[in-house]
Amino acid sequence: MSSIVILDSAAYVRHRIKEIVRKYGIRLHEVGNSSELFTMLQKKKDEISLIITELELDKENGLEVIRRAKSRGYEIPVIVLTAQNKKDTFVKSIEAGASDYILKPFEDEFLLSRIISNMKADEQNGSASLGARRVYMDFNKYISGELRKAEKGNYSISLIMSVINKDSADSGYGMKAEDKLFRELYSKINSLFWDTDIFMSFGNQSYIGVLPFCTQENTSVVDEKIKSLFDEIKITDERFKNYSVENTFVTFPTEISSRESLFPMLTDKLRAGEEA
Secondary structure (H helix, E strand, O other): OOEEEEEOOOHHHHHHHHHHHHOOOOEEEEEOOHHHHHHHHHHHOOOEEEEEEOOEEOOEEHHHHHHHHHHOOOOOOEEEEEOOOOHHHHHHHHHHOOOEEEEOOOOHHHHHHHHHHHHHHHHHOOOOOOOOOOOOOOHHHHHHHHHHHHHHHOOOEEEEEEEEEEOOOOOOOOHHHHHHHHHHHHHHHHOOOOOOOEEEEOOOOEEEEEEEOOOHHHHHHHHHHHHHHHHHHHHHOHHHOOEEEEEEEEEEOOOOOOHHHHHHHHHHHHHHHHHO
16 A cells, blocks of 8 residues: 655644545654654655655754655655745755645645645656646756757757746635646646646646747747736636736756756746845
8 A cells, every 4th residue: 555754843743644644545654854764765665655744854954855865766756845935945845856845834635635646646657648737757857857958959948937926815715726726727828838848836836847949038938928828817717816927937058057057046036036
């Protein structure tokens, strides 16, 4: 039977999640530090299909734990479950190898749906189409490979991060209803891209994509297409009236020369957007 492991210093959080998944028949292993996590992974590596981790751990950094897990060859989806609502932390989680990002506090049904979604993505990995809403992949490996192809083929490639912002503090929707709303939005935005492009969900209110052959000039066209589509949706569907979309791009080789500078550049641009 597939199982998941949760790394969180707070015992009450581990217990709550254990009760949530128990109702669905999912077995959960609790660990309080990275030493316990890696011992568990070593013992049950063929059984565990998902890791959930907090970023703020006692005497440890959750991002570093994710990096260590990836460096040791554990190709298991990782959900970051944290109260840290900062864009730079969000980007660092992607860079470290996380496959999803969920904020505390959370609704039980919402968390359960995301757990199941990530577990299914892991089971389907390799057979699911890249157009699926959630396809688990090691994004670092993928983007590194695409950058090498672009360098060898002497063409541009752009990374896009689209963030859905609430224009008011209360959208009127719960987490689960909002997640359904963003799934619908994803399908509409994804239809704008070519088959060679990758565009997928990461976290509840954001999408990340890789656009081969997209120059820095072309990113303006992509940005306008997405915003125009979003404006049209808001006119015909009042459920989206309290939301707006923000797109951030980083282009190789115009703005960066290596993968190592990709995520720092993305973080800087996101920060600049917040300050503007």
